[in-house]
Amino acid sequence: MTNSIEELADADCIFITGSNTTVAHPLVATRLYKAKAKGAKILVADPRQIQMALFADVYVRQRLGSDVALLNGMMHVIVKNGWHNRQFIEERTEGFEEFLKVIEQFPPERASELSDVAVDDIVRMAEYYAKAKNGSIVYCMGITQHTTGVDNVKTLANLAMLCGHIGRPSTGVNPLRGQNNVQGACDMGGLPNVYPGYQAVTVPEIKEKFEKAWNAKLSPNLGLTIMEMMYGIEEGKVKAMVILGENPLVSDPDVEHVRHALQQLEFLCVIDIFPTPTTELAHVVLPAASYAEKEGTFSNSERRVQRVRKAIDPVGDARPDWQIIQDLSNRVGYPMNYGSPEDIFEEIRQVTPSYAGITYERIEGEGLCWPCPTTDHPGTPYLHKDRFARGKGLFHAIDYRPPAETPDQDYPFWLTTGRSYVHYHTGTMTRVSPHLEREMPEVLLEMHPDDAAAYGVQDGDVVRVTSRRGTVTTKVQVTDRIGKGVLFMPFHFAESAANVLTNTALDPVCKIPEYKVCAVKVEKAA
């Protein structure tokens, strides 16, 4: 997030797109309700009529994968009416002229045709957001999990810059991070292209800095992303894998392909707290301590670094992951000798400028938001105050591209995937929690009443859903929460995994798979 969670409550217009906030980020949603109670305009664009849509001043149901068209249409309206922030554009941005050329090609009528959103709604959303004093954008995986994921995010950034809704309190472009520590995992260099603190592995001076800090020769080559690792196994390039606390056999697109790949590994080690479909394939499984059994830190969506504290001893013979990794490192001949997670954190501070001012002592209470470069720095609740990280904010001229797979005669339905309010990711934790599993013990496929009638399907009937990748069997929930011709399925359930169906097509830049759009057919199960 460019801004902090609490700031959302003071925005006077919030545009929520691709985030089922009440379900996936309930405590962020409380701020959206607060803002609404104080009179803020709430705008929701989502293929499902999510709970937040019921409170929205404008709700639109865009066609799957049409976000760039919808947003460009809104920006066309803003520019044509002169609602854009000329001073902000002049002083703080560049690339506006190139951007305008593309925006000119998206009159609301064309945007409406591509996105299936009424022209009037496009105009109203544009006006509310542009004329707000402090407009915030909130988005999540509904924006990113597309072959146009990077385009979608850049287009939202264009919208914020066009109206000058960034670099001030209660504004900004605010992606909500799905996992408790996905922000931290990225911050710590759990990515193939960067060391901790987003320092590029391909810049020689940075590589030298880390070679010195770690006393080791480092690779100048970019690493592989998850999906590239899977293809790498099939091409015979990747022979061994270590998987820490992940369950790609439920979470990755086209899981049959992932299974096929992992089975070809010469060696697979999985470190986890529960047995999963992924641990079943491993040559060695190591039992890890859960969050309640160890010390450490998590970094939340607003970049707030907070403490994790040990409440009980690890169950059975489980061990904290940091001890497991340290033991492995010593055994392969690269000595590590940390006495505690705090020791590791002290090293993180040395090599990660944005974390340099954070200490365990300073985050004893509320935590601190990075960047926090020195120990007397108060932390940074919102980014880009007087300048952007790169200097001037860059407008990107982005044209609309359709999704990789769209319905046709053989696969007539759109399918989109997401989360439910009680279950979490691949369900390994929530599905063994009695109070959560009781709420939703099985997967339900959402289907529009008209489609259900056409297929002779009633609430609770079982259907077979098939894509070009595979088939799953699931019960149906008939609901007009989803649009006609579109199906929705949560992905938490290993026994009928939505990701058997999803498409592996990737965004060309960030390599995110297009979980949110694929084509399927439905048959009533006998």
Place this chain on the structure above:
Amino acid sequence: MDYRSVLTTCPYCGCGCGLYLEVVDGRIVQTLPSKTSPVNQGKLCIKGWNAHEFVQHPRRLTRPLMRRGGAQEEASWDEALGAVASELKRVKEAHGPDSVAFLTSARCTNEENYLLQKFARAAIGTNNVDHCARL
């Protein structure tokens, strides 16, 4: 009776709510929201209120497992860690460091993520490190 109340951070979504784990005689019996947390200000969602339920569940993995023949069998830590280290060394020597790949975890702590990517880059010598940020 040994009772303690431990302030920590919720393990579920990216909100990062502050919560107390209430521990009686080594068993976590309930979760309470932190009123002073700037994130949740005394509230929790249904997942947060039940964030303790899976921790001591009987399905937890409690012993290292090694595949012998077809099946996975329990093994000692020494044996299991030894096997992982020797296999990683063997594959690295036979096929080069980029033949090894690592997935770190958005579920684990900063310290653990830091350590695994350092292990991959400094001990094995590859940038093949990713996690489920995109998933």
